[in-house]
Amino acid sequence: MTDFSASFDPGRLKPLPREFFNRDPRRVCRELLGKVLVRREQGKLLAARVVEVEAYMGTGDPAAHAFIGPTSRNQVLFGPPGHAYIYFIYGNHYCLNVSCMPEGKAGSVLFRALEPLAGIEKMQKVRGLEGAAVSARVLRLLTSGPGRLAEAFGITRLRDNGKDLTDPNSDLFLAADGFRPRRVLTTARVGITKAAEKPLRYLIAGNEFVSGKRSQTA
């Protein structure tokens, strides 16, 4: 099934407020599903719906980068809510998080998969799929996976780490367009070894853009 949004109107999108992110990452995860990630650049607009996220619980979570306490790498996580935390992983990929909880507390949400809505040509270009016929398979290759969606949105540590995603002038932000997921599922988080059993992955049930090889969207 596909979540095409009849209500999608790029001109009306404005950033979610800081208070949205000033709470438990698990709550932020649920609320973020169905929202829209927006990138503005050079008069162009990239937009994609959030369909899969994971909660990281700060210093109490062995799988979280904040587990070891504040460092130069993870300091954004301990700052105010609503800021982008970008890290580089496996020598190849950037991943996007948004900080949650009040300043001093380090919860966060990792973006794992999006459903492309606007700027698909541009995404194809940066993902190395320029000119490919737009099929379900090609769309999935754009933003289904944390490394993929970061590349599609041109997200890098240099450009975006620490950016305030609630600033009305930000070129990267999250917005609501009225879409509501029908059903949300929780599963174990992907790709971690510590605290791997906790059900902190949230996804829109049945959405075809959820990451991974088909079938586990149950």
Add this chain to the structure above:
DNA sequence: TTATAGATTGCCT
């Protein structure tokens, strides 16, 4: 100073 694991992806068999 050196070693190693890692919130992944894509190519190979």
Add this chain to the structure above:
DNA sequence: GGCAATCTATAAT
């Protein structure tokens, strides 16, 4: 289904 690529933060020496 298996595994190399490629870099960095942090741990170990």
